[in-house]
Amino acid sequence: MKDDLEFDMEMAREYDKGIRRALPTYDALFRMVQSFLRANVEDSANVLVIGAGGGNEIVTFGTANPTWTFSGVDPSEAMLEVALQKAKNEGIEERVSIHIGTIEEIEFNETFDAATCLLVLHFVETIEEKLSLLKTVRERLKPGSPFVLVSMFGDQSHPEFDERMNLWKSIWLDLTDLTQEDVEAMEESVRELSFIPASQIEELLQQAGFERVTQFFSTTLFGGWIAHSKK
Numbered sequence: 001m002k003d004d005l006e007f008d009m010e011m012a013r014e015y016d017k018g019i020r021r022a023l024p025t026y027d028a029l030f031r032m033v034q035s036f037l038r039a040n041v042e043d044s045a046n047v048l049v050i051g052a053g054g055g056n057e058i059v060t061f062g063t064a065n066p067t068w069t070f071s072g073v074d075p076s077e078a079m080l081e082v083a084l085q086k087a088k089n090e091g092i093e094e095r096v097s098i099h100i101g102t103i104e105e106i107e108f109n110e111t112f113d114a115a116t117c118l119l120v121l122h123f124v125e126t127i128e129e130k131l132s133l134l135k136t137v138r139e140r141l142k143p144g145s146p147f148v149l150v151s152m153f154g155d156q157s158h159p160e161f162d163e164r165m166n167l168w169k170s171i172w173l174d175l176t177d178l179t180q181e182d183v184e185a186m187e188e189s190v191r192e193l194s195f196i197p198a199s200q201i202e203e204l205l206q207q208a209g210f211e212r213v214t215q216f217f218s219t220t221l222f223g224g225w226i227a228h229s230k231k
């Protein structure tokens with residue numbers, strides 16, 4: 001287990017470096033998400049973190065907001081171990097509970113004051129599964145609670161998508177030693193992910209029971225939306 005954990009900590013360190021190349025505004029995104037949550041919750045908020053693997057939401061928001069508690073959900077046990085280890089390193093583990101599985105699989109005996117789902121939805125393959133995830137988030141929230149969704153998005157058949165993809169590849173080429181061939185291969189695997197257009201993400205959020213759905217963020221292939229669970 002320990003060896004696995006070390007391997008996973010290494011993976012997590014790689015993730016922390018890699019995500020800032022894949023998404024150069026990752027840290028700015030987290031600052032904006034925190035400001036939105038702070039503006040919309042009371043002092044002692046319980047926050048549901050969907051796709052908590054690696055622990056960045058829990059640690060970033062947990063250290064800066066000492067009265068918040070967190071429930072992190074993720075199907076990857078290994079990545080949740082990393083999240084818990086990071087929480088322990090920061091001395092905030094008493095305010096953190098972790099739950100292995102998808103949000104639909106986990107029963108909670110409480111409802112939440114806020115939720116985030118950052119960089120997860122493009123891994124959820126079908127529209128039905130995306131809607132089910134969002135509906136379940138809605139059910140787990142108190143009415144009127146803030147929710148932040150960040151995902152890769154776009155219509156792959158649209159020329160605008162190609163322009164955003166080209167910029168995404170240019171950033172990798174600028175920031176790393178990767179070759180043109182490397183980034184072409186990355187493009188191929190990224191295109192396998194489940195992209196849907198911004199308008200469809202907004203429709204799904206509305207269908208799931210969210211209102212005041214507003215896009216607040218866009219960087220290359222990634223978009224972010226703020227919303228509130230319907231009252």
Ligand SMILES: C[S@@+](CC[C@H](N)C(=O)[O-])C[C@H]1O[C@@H](n2cnc3c(N)ncnc32)[C@H](O)[C@@H]1O
Pocket residue numbers: 019050051052053054055056057073074075076079101102103117118119120123124133
């Ligand atoms: C790219 S990481 C994002 C981690 C973190 N939210 C962040 O912003 O850095 C995606 C995470 O989503 C998790 N994941 C994939 N499918 C999921 C699902 N259906 N429900 C919850 N988490 C899921 C993966 O296990 C992984 O830990």
